[in-house]
Amino acid sequence: MTQKTLTNVTVAEAYLHLLADRGIEYFFANAGTDFAPLIEAFAKGEAQGQTLPKPVTAPHENIAVSMALGHALVTGKPQAVMVHVNVGTANALCGLLNAQRVRAPMLFNAGRTPIMEEGMRGARSGFVHWTQEMYDQAGMVREAVKWDYELRNGEQLELVVDRALSIAGSAPQGPVYLTLPREVLATTLESFTYTPGGGRQRAVTAAGANLTALAEAADILARANTPLIITSTLGRNPAAMAALSRFALDMAIPVVSYNPRTVDLPSTHPMNMGQDINAWLGQADAILVLDTMVPWLPREGSPRAGAKVIHIGEDPLYQNLPIRSFQCDLAISADTEIVLGELGRLMADGRSDADKVEHRRAGLAERRRDLEAVRLAAWRAAQSSxxxxxxxxxxxxxxxxxxxxxxxxxxxxxxxxxxxxxxxxxxxxxxxxxxxxxxxxxxxxxxxxxxxxxxxxxxxxxxxxxxxxxxxxxxxxxxxxxxxxxxxxxxxxxxxxxxxxxxxxxxxxxxxxxxxxxxxxxxxxxxxxxxxxxxxxxxxxxxxxxxxxxxxxxxxxxxxxxxxxxxxxxxxx
The missing domain is CATH 3.40.50.970 (Thiamin diphosphate (ThDP)-binding fold, Pyr/PP domains)
Structure with a gap:
């Protein structure tokens, strides 16, 4: 396997070269005294025409982490964010919590107060280097990230970066936290050898569904007279949106995007019934919940007695939520795009009653017209106000x-x-x-x-x-x-x-x-x-x-x- 060697570089320089090789294009940052080796590495890279991530100055940590979030929402790719030790981490925590809940991949870095009081390059040099130290800096973000680690030695840099990025990109995706002590970043390496071309570890993709569970789900939906699909974040994957469009149209199943965070179904799709879950929840005899953390509010409504509820997604039970007790008769952990394709094939293979589907389609067309009439009335009322x-x-x-x-x-x-x-x-x-x-x-x-x-x-x-x-x-x-x-x-x-x-x-x-x-x-x-x-x-x-x-x-x-x-x-x- 081809390898690349950098000579006489600091760990900070090696880190930036490695990030660039791993596809990190931007380094959104709010700098502090811990950044000195990185700033020097960026300046050297610019002077020598090196290909490094582009540094973007964010005057507040909230902007830095939110920029990485927005970039990930559009591209699906993680970018690097770095903030100043514990205080910067604290300022960024709100945005980090959002990124974690929306499953956005992110390499979130923070400096760490210099470990050494003296005797090493990068050791403590200011009053604040004592007051900013914590026993467990990562403790404040541990519930908001998938993985955290402190870089302890430049020799482990490649394996640490590859592990961080592979975990951030693994389904379900999310942010990871890496702290970088100043002395480690300032250490000069006589040589740093790494494997170019994307890294030695790969992210875990969402798996296909268990065939027995898929057959059970198909049977539940085929038997139903008034099935319902609930979505919220399925549109993170454009291919999943296309699969839902086909499945909902073929099977004539209404889709409610409750509290939608992405485009889950085209607005003009015949099966798109808006966002009002309470208009549909109590009528459904089978409910398919796709990539939805909160499918309804129990205090406002619940599925009708005897209804079957199926949850599908990378983590359909959302195991990182302490309490989530929505009815679940069948949970399938799998890629939603794959599941919808398989369900469509299973239901078309003799399970689904064509007459029932067409009867449902006619009724839903009327419901769609009623929905448009309600919207038009609301608009006219607003105009007349x-x-x-x-x-x-x-x-x-x-x-x-x-x-x-x-x-x-x-x-x-x-x-x-x-x-x-x-x-x-x-x-x-x-x-x-x-x-x-x-x-x-x-x-x-x-x-x-x-x-x-x-x-x-x-x-x-x-x-x-x-x-x-x-x-x-x-x-x-x-x-x-x-x-x-x-x-x-x-x-x-x-x-x-x-x-x-x-x-x-x-x-x-x-x-x-x-x-x-x-x-x-x-x-x-x-x-x-x-x-x-x-x-x-x-x-x-x-x-x-x-x-x-x-x-x-x-x-x-x-x-x-x-x-x-x-x-x-x-x-x-």
Missing amino acids: GDLTPLHISRAIDAIKGDALVFKESGLRIDHMTFDEPGTYFFSGAAGGLGWSLGAALGAQVAAPDRLVISTVGDGSYMFGTPLAAHFVAAEQQLPVLFVVFNNRGWHAVRRSTRGMYKEGYAADASKQANEPLTDFGVEMNFEKVMDVVGGHGERVEHPDDLPKALDRALTVIRSERRQVLLNVMCTT
Whole structure:
């Protein structure tokens, strides 16, 4: 096997060369004193024209980890992130939790306080090198990563990197955590020999399903009169989306994308019945749950008595959730794309009743027409209200987006939009860590520089996203992202939760107080002014008729000037 040897290099240099060889194109980073050997290695690489990952400066850790998340969502490939020791890890933890829950592959690095107090190159040289040391730095992220390790010796570098990347890429994918002590990075190696071409270890792919379990699932679905499919993140794999499209159409089974995080089924597909699970759950006599962590809310509804529920996915029981007790009569751990193809073949082979399928198809066509009528009525009501609503924003974005990559951390109404292509919609703050969308959109723009990328955020989420840091990166890297702020002047999710629990309470009675505690924003925020600082284009939009024109101007700036744009849209909830 061909090998490559580097001579007289630091471990930091060897690490960057190895990452480049393993397909890591970007190094998203928020630097600290532990980075000195890496910064020197990057500078040397640039001076000598070496091929290394491109370093991207992120002024806040949340942006760095969210950029890696966005890149992975678009490409499916892990990128490297590095932050400053324990404090940087703590700042990035929110984004790391999101990446773990959405199963995004990521090589998450952190420095480690120098081990030695003196006597080695890279040993402690500042006051903070004592105060930042922890007994177990990785302990704070251990529940959010698949693997963690501290690089202890440059001689083990190749095997550590290959193990990290193979575990991150193995199904179910996710982030891994590698800490890099400064003394180790600063160590000079007389020679470093590695095997080029992708590494000595390979990620584990999702397996095919057990044939007996598949036959049982096919029998359950074939016997059912009112089967239902529930999805949420199946669209991470475009081929799985295509398989679902064929299977649902052939078998005339309605699909509800409950709390969807990806495009799971084309919006225009005849079997796409929207996102309202409660309209379907109690009627189904067989339920196929595909790649869905939370298929319904038990307090709002449950499957009807006697219904059979099948869960399918890489880890259909989501074993890293402490409690998840949804009914499960059959669980199949397998690649969803493969399973749907096999189920289709089994059901077409004498199991399925053609007359029953066609009768169901006719009924579903009527349900689909009813759904469109409800949506049209909602739109007309919004138009007649005189307010600028999330429906106005959603439909206006839909009119201009084309094949854009759209990130949702807002009141975006995807039920009034058309997403027919896989990988064009992402709702990935799966752990509830706010502020991910700004950085994720930037990472997506890095991955797809010629695509329009749209980040939609609420005003609260926008402030969580360390916006000045995000807009700095957009300016510095020349990433012409369109940021749309749904500015409803408060925490709508918190407000909705409070009023859901206390429908007749004091918080719900606006006459009793001017502002709802801890939810209403009492300060007028002119977010569009931030664009003046970073050289972008910003506008405030207050009337429904002005929104399409503002979006047209935004596209002109993005396409002709390659500058970022922020629209501060003053809307209702």
